[in-house]
Amino acid sequence: MAESTSYALIFDMDGVLINNTSFQARAFQLLFRDLGLTTNALKLLQRLNGMPATKILETVFANPVPKKQLETYANQREFLYRTLYWEKRREMPGLTQFLQDARAAGFKIGLGTGSGNDTIGYIIDHLNLRRFFDVVVTKDEVDRGKPHADTYTVTARELGVPPERCLVFEDALVGEQAAYKAGMRCIALSTSIKPDKFQAPLKVLKDFTEINSAQVLELLEQNLPIPKPSKQLAKREYMHL
Known part of the structure; x- marks a missing residue:
């Protein structure tokens, strides 16, 4: 052996x-709402979960978004996620x-x-x-x-x-x-x-x-x-x- x-x-x-997937999805969904996007975050994560947040976000916009802006959105999502998940870890x-x-x-x-x-x-x-x-x-x-x-x-x-x-x-x-x-x-x-x-x-x-x-x-x-x-x-x- x-x-x-x-x-x-x-x-x-x-x-x-x-x-924590449901909390990640909720954070993305709140961000999408703020940005006026209708993407279903849970379905998106079922396909792309595991990729860096900037790469996931890159897929939801019809037109290219500058890298710096994607990083800003990713940081917003991270703050939302931590707030939602803080007591649930x-x-x-x-x-x-x-x-x-x-x-x-x-x-x-x-x-x-x-x-x-x-x-x-x-x-x-x-x-x-x-x-x-x-x-x-x-x-x-x-x-x-x-x-x-x-x-x-x-x-x-x-x-x-x-x-x-x-x-x-x-x-x-x-x-x-x-x-x-x-x-x-x-x-x-x-x-x-x-x-x-x-x-x-x-x-x-x-x-x-x-x-x-x-x-x-x-x-x-x-x-x-x-x-x-x-x-x-x-x-x-x-x-x-």
């Missing part, structure tokens, strides 16, 4: 460490126990998120989760966010583990595609979209009470083929990139 120390677990943050059920078990089993553990350093501190430091991660990679450390592979490629490199020995935990289609582009397998959490919307995860979870580190190691040792990114999904979901 392979040792857990030869594998790495890489986690997205939003929708994985925390179940909770880790995903079973998360701390799972992370403790994974570390005890010898897995290397990384965080790879499309959020910035200030945003992740608002979550992982408030919830005392940073102690579990050997590596933290944010949008500030990569050139291209999800669905590009950069976030997970950089995380694996900093962990010192080959991509094929990394397992990504994701809740979003763009994140799942990023994992496959990086040459990694994926376990999905159905916090943002329905289980049947994902392409080919090894398993779909409601939360971390449904899995333990021994089961993860068993899945990895099956050495199943790494899915190729779906061209059909890419065309449909990321056509504005």
Whole structure:
């Protein structure tokens, strides 16, 4: 049997460490209302959640918007989100126990998120989760966010583990595609979209009470083929990139 120390677990943050998609969507919806846009934020996030906010916002305007203006809108959305979510910050059920078990089993553990350093501190430091991660990679450390592979490629490199020995935990289609582009397998959490919307995860979870580190190691040792990114999904979901 392979040792857990030869594998790495890489986690997205939003929708994985925390179940916050509805609050993210509400913040976008309030911003859209202020801007006079009729876009349905929840449906938008079901397609594009996991991308940097500026990239998501880029898709909702009929005409190009300057980068500086998009950043202003993204900051407005971030303020709205933090206000809405301030008293609601909770880790995903079973998360701390799972992370403790994974570390005890010898897995290397990384965080790879499309959020910035200030945003992740608002979550992982408030919830005392940073102690579990050997590596933290944010949008500030990569050139291209999800669905590009950069976030997970950089995380694996900093962990010192080959991509094929990394397992990504994701809740979003763009994140799942990023994992496959990086040459990694994926376990999905159905916090943002329905289980049947994902392409080919090894398993779909409601939360971390449904899995333990021994089961993860068993899945990895099956050495199943790494899915190729779906061209059909890419065309449909990321056509504005």
